[in-house]
Amino acid sequence: MSQFDSIRPFYDAEANAAIRKIVDDPMLEAMMSFTFPTDTREHWKDLMVHTHSLRDFQVNFIYPGVQKVLEKSSEGLSTGGFEQLKSNTAYLFISNHRDIILDTSLLNSCLYENGLVLTTSAIGDNLIQKPFLHTLSKLNRNFAIKRGLQGRALLESSQMASAYIKKSLLSENRSVWTAQREGRTKDGNDATHRGVLKMLTLSEEGANGFGYFEKIKVVPISISYEYDPTDVLKMPEWLAKSRDEKYVKGENEDFLNLLRGIIGTKKRIHLQVNGVLDKEIAEISKMELSQPDKLSKLAECIDQKIWTGYKLWPSNYIAHDLLYGDNEYESFYTQDEKKSFEKRMNEKVNTKNEFLIKSFLAMYANPVNNQKNALSINSPASQL
Template identity: 75%
Template sequence: MSKFDSIRPFYDAEANKAIRQIIDDPMMEAMMNFTFPHENPAHWKDLMRHTHSLRDFQINFIYPALMKVLEKSSDGLTTGGFEVLKPNTAYLYISNHRDIILDTSLLNACLYEKGLVMTTSAIGDNLIKKPFLHTLSRLNRNFAIRRGLSGRSLFESSLEVSEYIRKSLLNENRSVWTAQREGRTKDGNDITQKGVLKMLTLAEGGENPFGYFEKIQVVPVSISYEYDPTDSLKMPELLAKSRDEKYVKHENEDFVNLLRGIIGTKKRIHIQVNGILDKEIKAISSLDTTQSEKLTHLATLIDHKIWSGYKLWPSNYIAHDLLYGSETFSAEYAPAEKDAFEKRMTGKVDTSDPVLLKSFLSMYAYPVDNSLKAKEKS
């Protein structure tokens, strides 16, 4: 085995063999019949058998599948800020994380359409336990993050991931996507975990590991869904948290979340690139302070960049007004939009339970509060 075999995507030389292993899987057939509803399956299967690179697989199969998902379950995708990015250049994209598959898939679709380097993207190994999903994720250029580790095993795994990311960015000119925290944000309050940033520096070593961020190009990204397709599925975990109880996932819960994210209603979606943090990182690096404090400064900076890049939808403003019993943002939405949101809410959660109601509304309201914090900071 080579160094990163346990976590890396397939190499191009391995792509065709991997495709042939899953080409007749019922899940692949369902996925492609959804993507190409008017084509004879023999046609797309023949194309797959002649596919020999990850890029070709992504462009010819993953991209059209994603476009069909957008067509069927959203009111469209808009973007902003991509003009600051250059072709043939590797970036480390750090974004808020709401949906297991779509966040990184939508970003890659935008990068492809704009002629920019697509990413290799982090995914928790808990999400790809099924053999088909594990193979598909590696064909889609995902690298695995091992979950549930502690102690020495956690450190060794984190170091391996850090080294893989460094190699991708600096040696292979391959962009990388990672979430600002471990796992999705369930409550809508997008906060960068300093531990994620520390993990990124592990491969740097030496007396100034923070200097790693000066060698790469860090790009904060904001992803805004008008409706979170998995909002109601996040309620049990939020309820347990409110009771200070340990939340235990049900069998296949991650897979259900994955599917709901793909097929669930999203309405409008916006992806915003929030600049390249070159000057800001140099300023932090020059501070006469500890490595830990520099990471804290960077985490706060990324938070404010992501918050400032939100596209606030009527759903956010409606939830904020409902949560606080006000009409502060009533000019930002129409009565019909409020009625539609309330109808969706009552159909998804027991609104007679104050904890559930508050959790659901907060999920949509937090981006409004955080956006206001970012404006105060600027």
């Protein structure tokens, strides 16, 4: 057995047998009916049972599915920065995280369209408890991050994930996607957790764990949804926090979030590549700082890149003006767009609950504040 068998995707040699196990699953049939509405069941099943690699599965079935999701539930995907990436090169993509499935699926679609190396992508094992989803995730080249661990078990799991990521990047020339923090950002206030960066260094031998980042190519990714398809599903957790209560997820909550992310309204989406951090990492490495402080510096750098790379939509500017009770950004949206946003909010949020209204608005407004802060820090005047 490989040391990574408990978390890794399927090998190509395992792909066909795995496909045959799920080819008659009702959930797969529903997915394929959505993806290929004019195709016969017999035709797509025949294509599927003759698929023998993860790439073919992703290109022939996952990629068309993502395109259909964009067609049915969005007003299109725009991109920027992919020209900065080189073919046949592995990157560690560190991204803000809005949607369980789409964030990484959209990135892989763009990498495929640009002739770049596809990723192996981290996913919490809490999201793939159902046998069908577990198999599908491994076919889609996901590797599992074990959740809910403590103490020694958590350390050992983190070490395994770190070693798998290092092997993927440096031995297999396979790009890796990971979120900048554990779980999705619930309030739109994206921040890179130093613990994620520390986990990445655990496989590096010697005292200078930060040196690992000089061996790989780190690329911050910004993803911006005009409408968050799961915004309303975050309200129970907001309420619990407002009451200083521990939030306990419902039995099928993760699965419902997954489905809502796929089929929920998104309007426009933008995915921005924010360059390779070779220069920034080299500069941090030279600083006379402790490793924890270097990780903090890198986290700050990734945050600045992600915040600068946001595509701010009318929804963000409208929410900001409504939250702060002013018209600072009124030139960035029309009154019709404002009315549409307010209508959507009033339909989804209990308007008698001021806390929920403010939380909903802050989720869309925080990216405006973060980008403003990032641009001010990077402005020529701030360097004087």
